Amino acid sequence: MSDTKPSPESPDPAATLRQAAGLAEHLGRIGAQWLPVAQPDQVQKLAAQFASPSPPETPAEPVSKAASSQAAASPRPAASSPEQRPEQRPEQRPEQRPEQRPDGKASAHRLPEDDSSGRQPYPGDPLPEPQRAQRLSDLSERVAACTRCEQLVQCRTKTVFGEGHVNPRVVFFGEGPGREEDLSGRPFVGRAGQLLTKMIEACKFDRQDVYIMNTVKCRPPNNRNPEPTEIENCREYFEAQLELLRPEYVVCLGLVAAQALLRTKLSVGRLRGKFHQHFDSKVLVTYHPAYLLRTPAAKKAAWDDLQLMLRDAGLM
Numbered sequence: 658m659s660d661t662k663p664s665p666e667s668p669d670p671a672a673t674l675r676q677a678a679g680l681a682e683h684l685g686r687i688g689a690q691w692l693p694v695a696q697p698d699q700v701q702k703l704a705a706q707f708a709s710p711s712p713p714e715t716p717a718e719p720v721s722k723a724a725s726s727q728a729a730a731s732p733r734p735a736a737s738s739p740e741q742r743p744e745q746r747p748e749q750r751p752e753q754r755p756e757q758r759p760d761g762k763a764s765a766h767r768l769p770e771d772d773s774s775g776r777q778p779y780p781g782d783p784l785p786e787p788q789r790a791q792r793l794s795d796l797s798e799r800v801a802a803c804t805r806c807e808q809l810v811q812c813r814t815k816t817v818f819g820e821g822h823v824n825p826r827v828v829f830f831g832e833g834p835g836r837e838e839d840l841s842g843r844p845f846v847g848r849a850g851q852l853l854t855k856m857i858e859a860c861k862f863d864r865q866d867v868y869i870m871n872t873v874k875c876r877p878p879n880n881r882n883p884e885p886t887e888i889e890n891c892r893e894y895f896e897a898q899l900e901l902l903r904p905e906y907v908v909c910l911g912l913v914a915a916q917a918l919l920r921t922k923l924s925v926g927r928l929r930g931k932f933h934q935h936f937d938s939k940v941l942v943t944y945h946p947a948y949l950l951r952t953p954a955a956k957k958a959a960w961d962d963l964q965l966m967l968r969d970a971g972l973m
């Protein structure tokens with residue numbers, strides 16, 4: 658930027674670049690993930706318009722909306738070689754993160770801890786708490802009578818719908834019931850559940866302040882992972898729960914929950930450390946408490962994940 662020289666077409670490039678940088682920051686805040694590469698001639702035209710004290714009412718050549726975006730995407734005009742502009746590389750896919758850039762720098766077009774593409778509101782208006790509770794109760798009765806998954810229906814003792822506050826700020830979203838949960842009909846009540854309760858309390862919440870639920874509502878035999886068809890069978894239920902609850906945050910506990918909710922094949926390692934989006938809810942991915950019991954060294958990373966949420970929520 659310091660190489661930019663004043664010219665008749667761009668009498669105040671510093672002011673122009675400040676405006677462009679401000680627009681780029683705004684686009685970043687609202688979740689813009691990718692912007693086209695600036696074309697130098699369009700940038701010059703736009704810069705001249707910005708700098709003019711009385712812009713012409715009818716420009717000789719209208720500047721398109723796309724050109725405006727291109728200018729906003731160019732706060733660093735000196736970084737113009739193909740190697741310095743990852744947005745030009747056709748192989749760069751939306752799920753690639755800033756830390757994957759070969760030059761080790763984060764793209765100015767991405768928020769480092771936010772993957773909010775596809776952000777959209779939950780459909781309809783939120784329900785008052787009594788109605789939410791009633792709708793959740795109705796849904797729970799449907800789940801209890803559900804026979805979609807032939808094998809799980811034969812193995813289950815009780816369905817495990819979920820429990821907690823009907824107007825929660827945070828939903829903890831696990832994989833599926835284990836033995837203790839299958840017997841009790843409650844989520845996360847075994848050893849992993851005790852650890853989850855400690856994690857919740859470490860966040861300064863009470864367990865009854867949050868909502869806890871699973872991807873599938875029936876216990877898979879021998880604690881195997883739910884099959885993809887079983888997850889799809891149960892999708893209607895867990896998505897309906899989230900739509901009723903509309904939490905500010907959903908914490909996905911482990912790979913199965915994260916991949917099911919975010920409809921992705923990425924690993925927990927790739928999904929951790931940033932926010933994703935499920936309608937209005939920010940989605941955070943961390944390790945399953947059962948994994949943390951087997952791998953205590955991962956507890957610090959899980960706490961880092963929760964702290965990311967707490968900082969974002971203004972709670973620390």
Ligand code: SF4
Pocket residue numbers: 800803804805806807809810816873874875887890891894
């Ligand atoms: S796991 Fe879900 S979809 Fe499958 S039988 Fe149980 S409640 Fe029904």
